[in-house]
Amino acid sequence: MSEQLDHYSNKFSSEKFPIILITADVSSPANLGSLFRLADAFHIEKIIFCGIDEHIIDSNRLKRTARSTQQHVLYEFKEDIYQIIDQLSAEGIQLLALEITDDSVAIANLPLEKNQRLALIIGEENIGVPSGVLERTSKIIHIPMFGKNSSMNVAQATGIALYEITKKLSSFQ
Template identity: 55%
Template sequence: MKTKMQLNHSQNKFSNKKFPVSLVLDHISGEANIGSIFRLSDAFHVEEIIFCGIEPNLSSNRLKKTSRSTHEYVNFQFSENSSTIIKQKKAEGYKIIALEITQNSIPLPQLQLKHSEKVVLVAGHENFGISEEVLNLCDHIVHIPMFGNNSSMNVAQAIGISLYEITKCLIP
């Protein structure tokens, strides 16, 4: 019986496609979450992460361990104000998508995007979510359908699921 050998980084057959996707993180503060989001951003080759309201502590050992060094080369910036960034990205032609469960959010799989569309995915604070002001600026509000008793999931996991769904839409 042949054994299945795990491939290392240089042996994988993944394409090096960059997606026109940026992340806006509205007051996300958990260092493990931020490290995971850096790693996910690398995996889905997003354009950039924009931290808003709370600047990440890049010297945190927890962030460094979770990011597996991706924080050293994934593009990112910091802005005090999420609304300003959202307005700027809208003016640049980006579709703004908030990841939040609201009364009028749609299930993520129902989101329809064009292959050439530029996207900003907005995610909010671990306990408080996305501010009402920012939600009101978004083109779409999506949620991940869940089937258990809990009404939320970890922000980094939710971003990973969302990036997977969004990038599937953007691949021609």
């Protein structure tokens, strides 16, 4: 019979991935809590929350969803997303926006290089990544979908994107 493993007894790699997650006005406490859990699960560098009140971190809903991951995932709050993406771009970090556009690339077709540092930008729950941000990214990526809806929950989409990106980066090891 299989035995369920916990945080301390699993055999997963502790590899840290050179990925920064940037949120553009994502404000749902449940989604933010989920993003903390995803950042921990995929062991990314940090999350930069842009355009939201930093007191949201005290939300009970966020804390319940995050399941204490907000205590050890690095994060910061920035008011101006344009300033942070310009700074990261100047540092040579590839900026990826997760959005469906007329020229977005399916995430499976995203070319990555070994040791490449990335910033994954995700957008607000209803309107997505702002067009001004999309114009400043090096690539816009999307998750192919097969139903009638053209979007999915921001945390679910982020989980899929981080899985695909970390899988590609792991292949270089």
